[in-house]
Amino acid sequence: MALVSGPGRGGSGGGHTLPEELHLYIDKHVHYIQTLDTRKDEYEYWLTEHLRLNGLYWGLTALHLLGRPDVLKREEVLDFVFSCMHEDGGFGAAPGHDAHMLYTASAVQILATLDAFGDLETRVCGGRMRIGQFIASLQDRKTGTIHGDKYGEPDTRFIACAFMALSLLCLLPIINVPLSIRYIQSCANPDGGYGSSPGAESHSGQIFACLSALSIANALRTVNTDRLAGWLSERQITSGPGVGGLNGRPEKKEDVCYSWWVLSSLAMLSRRHWVDGEALKRFILSCQDEVNGGISDRPGDMVDVFHTVFGVAGLSLLGYEGLEEVDPVYCMPRSITRRILGK
Amino acid sequence: MEREGDGEKERKSIAEYRALLDQVNTKVEEKQYSEEVLALTSRLLKKNPEYYTIWNYRRLILLNHFARDVTTTLEHDSTPLTLSKSTNDIIVGDLQFIVPLLIQYPKCYWIWNYRLWLLEEAEKQVDKGTTVRLWKDELALVGKMLDRDERNFHGWGYRRNIVSQLERLAEPEQKTMAEQEFAYTSKMMRAALQNFSALHYRLKLIPKLLDERQADGAARRKMLDEELESMQEALIDPFNQSAWFYHQYLMSTLSEDCPRDAAIVLDLSRDDRIHYYEQEVERIKEMLEDFDDCKWIYEALVQYSIEYHQLTDIKPKNDLQFWLDELQRLDPMRSGRWKDLREALKL
Numbered sequence: 001m002a003l004v005s006g007p008g009r010g011g012s013g014g015g016h017t018l019p020e021e022l023h024l025y026i027d028k029h030v031h032y033i034q035t036l037d038t039r040k041d042e043y044e045y046w047l048t049e050h051l052r053l054n055g056l057y058w059g060l061t062a063l064h065l066l067g068r069p070d071v072l073k074r075e076e077v078l079d080f081v082f083s084c085m086h087e088d089g090g091f092g093a094a095p096g097h098d099a100h101m102l103y104t105a106s107a108v109q110i111l112a113t114l115d116a117f118g119d120l121e122t123r124v125c126g127g128r129m130r131i132g133q134f135i136a137s138l139q140d141r142k143t144g145t146i147h148g149d150k151y152g153e154p155d156t157r158f159i160a161c162a163f164m165a166l167s168l169l170c171l172l173p174i175i176n177v178p179l180s181i182r183y184i185q186s187c188a189n190p191d192g193g194y195g196s197s198p199g200a201e202s203h204s205g206q207i208f209a210c211l212s213a214l215s216i217a218n219a220l221r222t223v224n225t226d227r228l229a230g231w232l233s234e235r236q237i238t239s240g241p242g243v244g245g246l247n248g249r250p251e252k253k254e255d256v257c258y259s260w261w262v263l264s265s266l267a268m269l270s271r272r273h274w275v276d277g278e279a280l281k282r283f284i285l286s287c288q289d290e291v292n293g294g295i296s297d298r299p300g301d302m303v304d305v306f307h308t309v310f311g312v313a314g315l316s317l318l319g320y321e322g323l324e325e326v327d328p329v330y331c332m333p334r335s336i337t338r339r340i341l342g343k
Numbered sequence: 344m345e346r347e348g349d350g351e352k353e354r355k356s357i358a359e360y361r362a363l364l365d366q367v368n369t370k371v372e373e374k375q376y377s378e379e380v381l382a383l384t385s386r387l388l389k390k391n392p393e394y395y396t397i398w399n400y401r402r403l404i405l406l407n408h409f410a411r412d413v414t415t416t417l418e419h420d421s422t423p424l425t426l427s428k429s430t431n432d433i434i435v436g437d438l439q440f441i442v443p444l445l446i447q448y449p450k451c452y453w454i455w456n457y458r459l460w461l462l463e464e465a466e467k468q469v470d471k472g473t474t475v476r477l478w479k480d481e482l483a484l485v486g487k488m489l490d491r492d493e494r495n496f497h498g499w500g501y502r503r504n505i506v507s508q509l510e511r512l513a514e515p516e517q518k519t520m521a522e523q524e525f526a527y528t529s530k531m532m533r534a535a536l537q538n539f540s541a542l543h544y545r546l547k548l549i550p551k552l553l554d555e556r557q558a559d560g561a562a563r564r565k566m567l568d569e570e571l572e573s574m575q576e577a578l579i580d581p582f583n584q585s586a587w588f589y590h591q592y593l594m595s596t597l598s599e600d601c602p603r604d605a606a607i608v609l610d611l612s613r614d615d616r617i618h619y620y621e622q623e624v625e626r627i628k629e630m631l632e633d634f635d636d637c638k639w640i641y642e643a644l645v646q647y648s649i650e651y652h653q654l655t656d657i658k659p660k661n662d663l664q665f666w667l668d669e670l671q672r673l674d675p676m677r678s679g680r681w682k683d684l685r686e687a688l689k690l
Contacts, residue, residue, distance in 0.1 A: 041350070041353065041354070041357070042353065042357075043353050043356045043357050043360070046357055046360055046361060047360070047390070047391050047393075048393075049394070050391075050393050050394050050395055050396070051393075092396065093395075093396075096368065096396070097395070097396045098395065098396045098399050100395065148456075151399065151402060151456070151460055152456065153452075153456050153459065189543070190546070190591070190592045190595040190596075190605070191588055191591065191592070195496075196496070196500060197500065199503055199547050200496070200499070200500055200503070201496055201499060201539070201540050201543040201544075202543075203496060229680075230680065231588075233677050233680050234584065234677075236676055236677070238674065238676050244676075249494070249496075249539065250537075250539045250584045250585050250588060251494075251537045251539065251584065251585055252494070271679075271680070271683075273679035273680075273683075274677060274679050274680040274683070275676065275677065275679075276675075276676035276677070276678075279676055
């Protein structure tokens with residue numbers, strides 16, 4: 001699955017007039033995702049190889065939420081995922097790319113979605129534990145922070161990656177969970193939000209990561225809920241061309257991916273209704289390329305699979321008819337996390 | 344990204360890119376950590392700075408050189424497996440190579456990470472004076488990056504990192520950089536009052552700065568007063584949400600629960616707290632005279648009044664009711680929030 005953007009643009013920027021009644025072009029999006037990997041004649045296909053495993057997770061998740069889980073061939077997907085795995089249990093973005101937490105989390109999410117932990121053990125002896133140990137090796141046992149790779153910077157995003165992957169593998173206890181939770185708490189700001197490291201400014205992407213990790217560890221009680229949910233609700237743009245859309249920080253532009261980071265955060269805090277769901281729906285739908293499929297960051301820009309999955313996941317959280325329910329903690333189909341986690 | 348260009352050009356770009364990639368992969372697999380391969384990774388990274396594995400190759404080449412340099416410099420080891428330049432030249436050359444990439448791709452995590460890694464490794468190779476000079480140059484660089492985009496959170500994070508490195512390397516009697524950094528946030532605020540990134544950094548610096556100044560109670564109050572005053576000035580435009588969030592930050596330091604390392608005034612009495620709330624609520628109410636259609640004013644009034652009444656036990660239900668009505672009228676998209684608030688307040 002490549003991350004080639006375009007060919008189309010979302011919404012009115014593509015030169016089309018938006019219809020009065022917006023709706024989700026499910027078949028178009030399915031086709032868009034399905035054909036992404038055939039675009040090897042585009043330079044960008046090759047330039048985005050460092051995102052391929054993430055791209056596969058985004059595409060697969062979008063297809064599941066769109067109600068077409070069988071569009072990608074299971075065996076082919078698994079062949080690709082395992083071709084990205086390293087001896088040490090980590091996964092790279094594509095074959096020959098170094099192992100990193102970002103891709104390891106995507107790999108585990110794909111395996112979970114395809115109910116393929118059995119395949120993991122068949123194909124890689126002790127595979128589950130090997131992945132767990134790769135992740136555990138990246139935890140700083142003094143501070144609780146988690147690194148992206150052996151060279152890597154600490155970032156609260158990687159705590160979420162680790163917690164998601166380990167909990168899906170039923171291996172969360174192999175790391176020091178309370179220590180990482182304390183690290184997250186040290187990243188909290190007076191606005192209730194969280195940054196990438198202690199002292200860093202609150203950012204909706206990092207907030208999603210921290211709330212996801214706190215949810216998995218059952219530690220949401222440490223959150224300044226009303227303060228944070230208030231800040232998150234202020235991410236919704238109330239006037240101008242981006243009306244209804246959400247931004248990532250004060251005074252920044254709206255972007256469809258924040259439909260996910262902000263809305264899922266509000267959902268985890270049971271405050272989803274603190275933004276205008278109908279207006280957000282309209283904003284996401286206005287970012288579709290209604291001819292070739294795909295969703296862009298905002299109307300007029302190129303579509304890509306990243307914004308497609310987060311747009312669809314946002315619509316799912318808003319209860320859009322015909323979509324599978326999404327899990328706000330994992331950004332995976334809820335039916336799958338329920339099957340694995342038993343809750 | 345060129346999309347509508349002719350197909351021939353695109354095919355050529357792909358072929359060149361893949362050939363270069365194959366070449367790099369083969370040579371790194373053969374452990375050829377030479378200048379030639381370093382130059383090849385440079386070419387590749389200029390085409391694609393997001394290719395994190397190639398940055399890792401660069402790390403391997405440099406680490407290999409550093410490891411050999413220490414043991415074999417005197418033997419004039421000139422095998423193609425090492426770099427012939429001096430360690431210093433390599434570090435400086437690499438830092439220079441990255442600058443245009445950083446300017447072109449200021450949001451690419453991998454570039455920032457690699458640069459930080461390089462500087463940390465450099466410290467093991469050069470003397471302390473050189474290390475300090477390198478980090479100081481970084482402060483100038485990140486200053487330029489933040490001039491180009493004053494909200495780039497990579498830049499702000501990098502800046503905090505450099506400052507902590509320089510403070511770590513400082514002589515024991517030297518002061519921290521809090522004073523200088525505080526002045527930097529003032530400069531950034533003058534440039535743009537909506538710069539929440541600068542305001543955020545500023546609030547984190549103030550407690551440190553006051554400790555270092557060994558500020559007494561009066562000096563601490565003066566700091567809080569001046570900051571509140573400057574936000575009143577910023578709120579001449581009451582739609583400036585950054586100023587409101589900073590105001591909220593400042594007010595949060597009044598709380599009894601405010602941790603010591605985040606506090607501005609350390610000896611606030613209950614009366615002090617009441618005074619600050621009354622003063623700020625009064626000032627904000629005055630804004631209504633010119634801007635009765637700005638929801639931020641009502642939001643602040645509601646929040647501070649709730650906090651004030653937790654201090655005093657006086658409940659001005661009429662005001663709260665009116666302000667919440669105005670919020671509902673002016674900001675209907677968040678009506679779920681106002682409804683919850685109304686219920687929580689039993690209004």
